[in-house]
Amino acid sequence: MQFRASRSSGAALEASPSLLAIGVTVFVAVLLALCAHSLLALVIVAATPEPTAEDVLREMKKWEGIWEQAMPVPPPQSITAAPSFGNKPPRSAPVPGYPGLVEAQRGGHDIACLSGRVSYRIPNGWSSSQRPCRATTQ
Numbered sequence: 001m002q003f004r005a006s007r008s009s010g011a012a013l014e015a016s017p018s019l020l021a022i023g024v025t026v027f028v029a030v031l032l033a034l035c036a037h038s039l040l041a042l043v044i045v046a047a048t049p050e051p052t053a054e055d056v057l058r059e060m061k062k063w064e065g066i067w068e069q070a071m072p073v074p075p076p077q078s079i080t081a082a083p084s085f086g087n088k089p090p091r092s093a094p095v096p097g098y099p100g101l102v103e104a105q106r107g108g109h110d111i112a113c114l115s116g117r118v119s120y121r122i123p124n125g126w127s128s129s130q131r132p133c134r135a136t137t138q
Helices: 006-016 019-047 054-069 103-107
Strands: 113-114 117-122 125-130
Touching: 103 113, 113 125
Parallel strands: none
Antiparallel strands: 113 117, 117 125
């Protein structure tokens, strides 16, 4: 069974719009909508009055009142002793100085300062303590 195109279907294809015409129509419609939106936004901004300094101060006072109601100020605390700014903190004991690792190995010393800690020589290396020190050499 074969189907033949009728003459009426060919006339319908010729009368239907092409995809290009539909695309151009949609593009123009969107462009017009964006222009109308921009024009409306411009009119609204131009019609809105700019606040004066008095308006701004009035709004600030209103919000300050609301803030003070929400966050009450705590009562002042009495100060028993005034801080003294002339007194320096007490100085700690001076940190002992020992030779560093290289000098201690070269000189055969039993005590050295390794990584800021006092270290003692043991048969296969060094044992570190928690006491602070300063290295006098490398």
